[in-house]
Amino acid sequence: MNAQTVAKPLVKPARPWFSAGPTAKRPGWSLAGLPDDLMGRGIRAPEVVERFAHGLRLTREVLAPPADYVLLYTPGSDTGAVEAALWGMLGERPVQVVAYENFGLTWLADVKTHLGLEPEALTAPWGELPDLSRVDPKKDVVFPWNGTTSGVRVPDGDWIADDREGLTICDATSAAFAQPLPWAKLDVTTFSFQKALGGEAGIGVMVLSPRAVARLDAYRPDRPVPKLLRLTDGKGFDRALGEGVAINTFSVLTIEDWIDALDWARGIGGIEALIARTDANYAALAAWVERTDWIDFLPARPEIRSTTSVCLKFVDPRVTGLDEAGQKAFVKRFKALLEGEGAVYDMEPHRNAPPGLRLWCGCTVETADVIAATPWLEWAFETAVASSEIS
Template sequence: MTLPEKPALRPLSPRFSSGPCTKHPGWSLDGLKGALLGRNHRQPETKARIVLALTRTRDILRLPSDYRVALVPASDTGAVEMALWSLLGPRGVDVLAWEAFSQDWVTDISEQLKLPDIRALTAPYGELPDLSNVDFARDVVFAWNGTTSGVRVPDGDWIATDREGLTICDATSAVFGQRLAWDRLDVTTYSWQKVLGGEAQHGMLILSPRAVDRLESYRPPWPVPKLFRMTKNGKLMSELFEGSTINTPSMLCLEDYLDALDWVESVGGLDGTIARCDANAKAIADWVARTPWIDFLAKVPETRSTTSVCLKIVDPDIVTLRPEAAGAVSRRMAALLDAENAAKDIASYRAAPAGLRIWTGATVERSDIEALLPWFDWAFAHVKRGLAKAA
């Protein structure tokens, strides 16, 4: 077996983690100089920065004018939990799960909220549930993009426009990277740490008027923790969507978010960030098409993620050696590329099938993806030879 030479060119940034994700090109601490540190977050100057973040979010994402945006605690997870604990109950629930995090929502709804009428529509890693089976007379909970499986919904066409229930969408690895059908989403959540490369612990919650109507017409039968409360005396806490926050936010992290939004506008706004994600994903797709030992975990091209690309080893010499061989190869490749400072954090998620996972979000440069791919070929050849010698 002839081994390829070690590539001469390394990615300028080897950070391909799927969360927290790499900072945007050109990021530096200088961009945070305007942070109002050591100031109460309810004062006019500091609250104005939060309002600015909400306003710019609305404008850049092109949200419908009657949708509301809030900054909430505990990252995307906190935003999702706020929605589940505050909105679910009056209707049956269809919850879709095809990877690790969407399965968490199945667990929370069934084991914590213990709702009486739940349908879990599931699929194995690499596939989507049958979307035609979703009943929109019920509430529907789903992730737009499955970060740990590399599988996303192809579009919003499967979501009924005349739905009776609410749609609650965990879109944390899709917002700013993929086109969302806002008119078909009643609750949308995300965190700053994904496509924008922002800091963790802060979540964003976007509500449609239908979601607001539910909040004001329904009171859950269970105690709702303070961090999840969006109503008071049966009415929406409108101040939450006007710059007030449930708890104390980090003004340093907020300034970092505003800096990321500046960068988004510098690359062409939403169209620009989506184009960057698409170009990164295409670079990998072109390489996979000409590389026989690797394939996408996602089985259907239209459902492949353009932000979190998950790959599997399919080399026949490896997969027929023993069942765990492909996993051993991918783990050794990830360790080798980490040691070479060519790629950090590219092993698949701990609960997912063994393989490689490359974040291709907007803050990743396509030139770094292109520089990474020869390293994959080099690492695979070396690991495969080592495995053959040990057999």
Template sequence: MTNLPKPTQKPANPNFSSGPCSKRPGYSLEALKESALGRSHRAKIGKDKLAEVIERTKAVLGIPADYRVGIVPASDTGAVEMSLWSMLGARGVDMLAWESFGKGWVNDVTNQLKLEDVRVLDAPYGELPDLSAVDFSRDVVFTWNGTTSGVRVPNGDWIADDREGLSIVDATSAVFAMDIPWQKVDVLTYSWQKVMGGEGAHGMLVLSPRAVERLESYTPNWPLPKIFRLTKGGKLIEGIFTGATINTPSMLCVEDALDGLKWAESLGGLSALIKRSQDNLQVMEDWVGQTAEVEFLAADENTRSNTSVCLKITADWFKALSEGDQAKAAKKVVAVLDAEEAAYDIGAYKEAPVGLRIWCGATIEASDLKLLTPWIDWALSEVSKEFS
């Protein structure tokens, strides 16, 4: 690889982590000055703040009026787990997996819940399973966007309108950046810490009327811990979906979530957020199209994520290395960029193929991505000297 000059200009914001993700442009702790710190979340001020998060979320995402939206414990993981443990088992389930988090849900359903009627439709990193093989007479569990593979479902057209089972969707790195057709979704989960750049530990749970019907008509034959319980006496606990959370939330995180939602509204709402992410992906596509050093892990542009952009290193010097040395070289590239304060936390996920992962959600500026790419070129050039 040709020696490259060291870039002279760095991204104004080098935070390209895929979770927790970058805060919105112009973020300041001053935005949290109205937070209800030291107040009970059961007091009127606390309940009002929590209800405001729910109502603004519905408005920004265009969630149908008859869908429930609740704030639940333990980030997206908690929201997914309470959905699986509360609703699965009523019928067979198709589990889709093409990256680490989807595989994690498969493990939970097969090895923890120990359901007997489970079909696993999987695919290697960079690809999707055969979506036409999904049986919608069964429940279906999948990630809308594979955060660790950079592969997303192309749309919701493959989800049956007349499905008998529930569609249960982990959308934590998709919602607010991709178009979610709500009529195709029965259960959707996410956390504040992804596309909106909020703080962690809190999950969001969206339920369709069909999901509520399942909860009120089906009781699993296993015990449920308190933080998973969505019903009482055979009826949905409505308070969860009006701001009466199961456990104590952080009112500081709640205020932070409100700040992100207000920022989204100021931009013009969901369409503006999606456009920002798409524009960011375009910057990456333009760069990848001009270099032989990297390629997208997702080869099909129709299923390529516009948030968690995953790249494999394809430079000749890199491909000539052993598998172990490739891992060392990729880590060195990440370390060089970190030391230069040009990019933080852009290594591939630990269970994913060796490479880079760059967050391109709405809180990232396209101008920063344009400044980042020459730094990656330079870092690859520098590291090649050590490994060639």
């Protein structure tokens, strides 16, 4: 295959958005479709609090955690939600951190450097998982369910003990609403609007099991917890948070956008339909990878490959023969070609990940657009290979 044999495709994706966060808006989304009657109202106004509470009720209805789990909003998207759990819950018992991509490594560094704890690190190279049999049920464990930056996910929750003594703190931001989550195995589950359903950024969600609530009720860390991360009042867990009360001032427009996404999700069939849409998108992209000789999955093992943040690596010697700087320059050229045509946006990997491609295949993406994107990827690859920038 060469540049002369790959013609520029004629058909573009109708919605060429493949960013891993913020992700594509739901099909048919329109800013004009969001209500604005509460814009400018106080965050504590009863009507505003009720609207926030409505968003939590819808989240529960679509995501379907157990009835005795508590949902609440946090500032700072998924990062804020994870940090609130780390700062407010860790330290009672030893902790392990499962780190196999950028964000797991971030949580590991924060637990060690900022909380001053001595976590046991369970690490693996990019594209792999650590040995999960090393997870100790007597210890707290922090882990990403799905590695947004590596394209790796845990295959299931079988490695988590039912009779565990520690808490499981799961960063599920690129798995929620797209992959099955075994709620009985999860004590703290976090995600953000802008990944889960293509919402606007800035607000995170925590889903707390009764065991997590009990930890907040009984445990007081010996470190000061910043107000933005504080989940407790003078009596223990602040129950008002589970009723839609905000820790700080949130954007009402962002909440309305989240409610819009949830209404769409409920309308198409709920969590089962969302997972099915994700699986169909992944299958379409995987079929293309299997028949294309210059690209492959970053994770070698199929059972640990993410179905949302699909990370790919170059296997063509014309690219792999370049040094790291040359490969990154190639990705930059690749991206510029696609975006210059308005064909595929934001397909580059995370800045700390190996050079390659990353395409979001979550539930707000249309399968037809995944299929339409692949000829453009082929065109951009051969055009970038032929360009003088990498000659």
